[in-house]
Amino acid sequence: MLIIKNLHATINNTEILRGINLQINAGEVHAIMGPNGSGKTTLSNVLAGRDNYIVTQGEILFCGKNLLDLSPEARAIAGIFLAMQYPVEIPGVNNSYFLKTALNSIRKSRGESELDAFEFMELIKKYLSEVGMDEKFLKRSVNAGFSGGEKKRNEVLQLLLLQPKLAICDETDSGLDVDALQTVAKGINLFRGKDHGVLLITHYQRLLNYVEPDFVHVLMHGKIIKSGDKKLALEIEKNGYAEHE
C-alpha cells in the first residue's frame, strides 16, 4: 500500500528526514516511536503534502502512484488520512458542513453519489456515538474552542467517516486522559482491518496498549534505526531512547 524509499526531506534548509525506508501493507498497523525532534511530525506532514517541506531525495509510492506528485486533496482522495497533532480551529465554519463537504467531495471522486442532509445525519450519528461525541459538536465551528480531547475525537470521527485506505495518526494520543485515550483507540481499532493500513506516530507506548501494532520502528535523527514487533515498544518504554543514540 505505502512504500517509502530513501526519503530525505528538509524544512527551512534543515535536513530532518535522512533516508527513511518503510513499507506498509494493507491490514498492517505500524508504530513509529521516537524522541522529540526525530522527524516524526515531518514524516507525517510530508505524507499528507503540507507546504514548506521539501523532499530532496527518495520516493513515496501509494497504491502504485507517486504520492509526491499529488496535491493534499488528491492524496486524501487517493486514500491518505492524517489525524493531526494539532487540529486547527476554524471559527465560523460549521463542523457538520465541513464534514459533509469533505465526505461528499471524496464520495464524488470515487464515483459514489453525494449524500443529502438526511443521509449524512444518519451516518454521522453512528460514528459520533463510537467516539463518544455529542450531536451538539456538529453545530459548533470546526475545532473552535474544543478541548484537546474533543479535537482528537473529532479527528477520529473524520477517520471513521471518510474511510481512507491509510490512516496516519500523528501523536493522536498526546495530551489525552485515560477515557479519551481509550475512545480514540477504540476508533482506530474500528478502522483497522484487512483493507486498511495504520501508521501510529507516538512518543509513548501508552497508546500501543490499546492499539496493538504489528510492527514498531524507532526513528532517531531522521532515520529508522531499529524495527521489531510490539516488544520493541515495551523495551523503549523501559530503557528510553538514549541507548539508541
Add this chain to the structure above:
Amino acid sequence: MVMQSMNNLRVVAPSMLCDGTSNIIVREKDNMINFLIEPEKNSSSTIYFSIPENITDKKFTININFNYENASVDIFGLYQIKNKQSVEIKTEINHFVPHCNSKQIWRGVLHDFAKANFEGKIIVAKDAQKTDAQLSNKNLLLSKSAEINTKPILEIYADDVKCSHGATVGFLDNEALFYLRSRGISENTAHEILVQGFINEVIHVI
C-alpha cells in the same frame, strides 16, 4: 445574503436594511451617502449594512446619535469588494445620554485591487454613564494588491462605561486551508469555505 428574520426588516437604502427604529435619515450627494440614525427612547434596533456590487468610489457615513435613554443599536456590516472597487466607510456613534448600547461588527473581504478605508469612532459624552459601546472590525485580504486602512477611535468622557474596540487585518489562514484540503476538499472550495466562515459572524444573523 440569507434572510432569516424578515419580520420587520425594512430597506433603508440599497446598502442598508433596518429592523427597529424608524428615525433614519438618508442623504445622498455626489459620491457621499450619509445615514443619520436617532433611536427613540427604550428602543432596540438592528442595522444591516453591505456594499452593493459594482459600487465604487463611494463614501458612506453612518452617524448614530443617542439622544434618549435605554436605546440600543446593533450594526452588522460587511464590505466584500473586488476588482478596482474602492469605498470609504465612516461610523460615528455619539453616546450623549446614559444607559444606551451600541454594538458594531464589521467584516471586510478585499479581493484583487480593491481598496477600503474604514473609520469607526465612538464618542461617549460626560453624562453618558452606563454606556456599553463595542466595535469590532476584522479584514481579510485575498490579494497582495488589495488595501485596507482601518482606524477605530474611542473618545470617552464618562467614567462608568464599558467600551471596547478592535481591528485586525490578515490573510487566509494557510493552516486552515491545508486542513480542509487534507480532507479531500479542493483548493477553490476550501478557499470559499474559509471566506464564508470569516463573514458568517455578520451574515448568519441576517
